[in-house]
Amino acid sequence: MRKTFHSIIAGTGSYLPTRVVKNEAFIDADFFDGEGQRLDKPGAEIVERFAQITDIRERRYATPDQVASDLAFLAAQALFDSCPTTDPEQLDYLLVAHNFGDITETNRRSDFVPSLAARVKHKLGIQNPHTVAYDLPFGCPGWLQGVIQADYYLRSGDAKRVLVIGAETLSRVCDPHDRDSMIYSDGAGAVLFEARETGPDDEPVGILSHGSRSDTVQAAHLLRMATSRNPAYTGDELFLQMEGRKLYEYALKTVPQAIKDCLDKAGLGIADMSKLLIHQANGKMDEAILKRLYGLYGDTPAPAGVMPMTISWLGNSSVATLPTLLDLITRGQLAGSTITPGDVIVFASVGAGMNCNAVVYRVPSE
Structure with a gap:
């Protein structure tokens, strides 16, 4: 009889950048609309209206020395630090969801080569060549799409452990003259999924x-x-x-x-x-x-x-x-x-x- 597997969360980790940017930082910004016309309302009014619409009062930005793969690595490191019995060498897949690659503070061009997943695997020091590392661009739903891919791997029996990370530095792609830029922030989260064998009478989990x-x-x-x-x-x-x-x-x-x-x-x-x-x-x-x-x-x-x-x-x-x-x-x-x-x-x-x-x-x- 073919074994049945379900995908279980075995660990989590995240990294919140230390740089806190409050709404007040945008009061003196020059904002323009989609037609290139300057918004003529006072900055404090624009910022307060933004907070009412979005509920956002502050956000986190990466420090100048950090890029997205750094945040992804720190989130993964936090996960493994909290799960000391979990060996990164036993990962079958390492997926990193993002949309803009690594962008530095001084050169705001997307850098995708090598992949962010390869960079994270390198930073973690994983020697296992069978830990397959790749990226997943899918917009904001990218991390969850990575989870769905992980589920296919684990249910099929092809993998036992898959790490799915979501990391982004949206502060590096914000237009300083677009009020929507106040929405965006930086951060990273990592979740480890494992295959659990279940019997025919077990409740699905x-x-x-x-x-x-x-x-x-x-x-x-x-x-x-x-x-x-x-x-x-x-x-x-x-x-x-x-x-x-x-x-x-x-x-x-x-x-x-x-x-x-x-x-x-x-x-x-x-x-x-x-x-x-x-x-x-x-x-x-x-x-x-x-x-x-x-x-x-x-x-x-x-x-x-x-x-x-x-x-x-x-x-x-x-x-x-x-x-x-x-x-x-x-x-x-x-x-x-x-x-x-x-x-x-x-x-x-x-x-x-x-x-x-x-x-x-x-x-x-x-």
């Missing part, structure tokens, strides 16, 4: 279901790289830009249904969901997604604390938001949020592509 979608015909360029919004800007860099309203509408239409489809696939309902760990993209948008999700099940109100948030003090660090959130909860460092055996955790993310995905995970009892 670990990853129970997942789903992904890519909507490129109308939505491919809602997030894109472009020149500065300031027509007088003399640099030739490309910066991250987004069509905020259309992105909001896409997320609100797509993410709740993706979560419900994933719960349906697992044979579960909304009442079975203990926690929704959602990509920390925009506080108000995530709240709207939660409300729309519960609306798909009738008039059921969302329980208090079901969707823990970090965006108010960590901002949007793209692929790092989910693994960082998970690590903070796992380590008891997020007030009011805990994960206990038997809990059903739903992960969900949306971002450039446009891509959207979700994963349903049941916490093992041991």
Whole structure:
């Protein structure tokens, strides 16, 4: 009889950059709209309105001597430091999700060669040539897509241990003249998945279901790289830009249904969901997604604390938001949020592509 495996979380780690940037740092910025017109409102008013819309009050930036692969390595190191019996040499795969490679403070060009995964494996000193290291660019849902790939490896019996890291330095691709630049931040999170053999009478645990979608015909360029919004800007860099309203509408239409489809696939309902760990993209948008999700099940109100948030003090660090959130909860460092055996955790993310995905995970009892 063929063995059955489920993908179990065996360890977590994260790295939060030490540089804290509060909203007040942007009050004197010259912001321009999409037509290149200077915003004529006072800076303090622009910043306060931004905080009301996004819930973001501060964020973390990497220090000038750090790049994304450094943050990824530090997150992985934190994981292995907390799991001293886990040998990095026994990893079958090491996946790093990111979107911009390594970008230095002084030369803001993306560096992808060698891959960030290869750099992290090198920094960890892993000698095993069969620890396959590769990168995954998939927009903000990249880390969760890496988890989905890990699940395929582990369920097939091809792998026993897969490390999935999300790392980004969005501060290096921010247009200083775009108010949306206040959304972005830097960070890294790492999660180790292991294959657990289960018998025919065992309750399914670990990853129970997942789903992904890519909507490129109308939505491919809602997030894109472009020149500065300031027509007088003399640099030739490309910066991250987004069509905020259309992105909001896409997320609100797509993410709740993706979560419900994933719960349906697992044979579960909304009442079975203990926690929704959602990509920390925009506080108000995530709240709207939660409300729309519960609306798909009738008039059921969302329980208090079901969707823990970090965006108010960590901002949007793209692929790092989910693994960082998970690590903070796992380590008891997020007030009011805990994960206990038997809990059903739903992960969900949306971002450039446009891509959207979700994963349903049941916490093992041991």
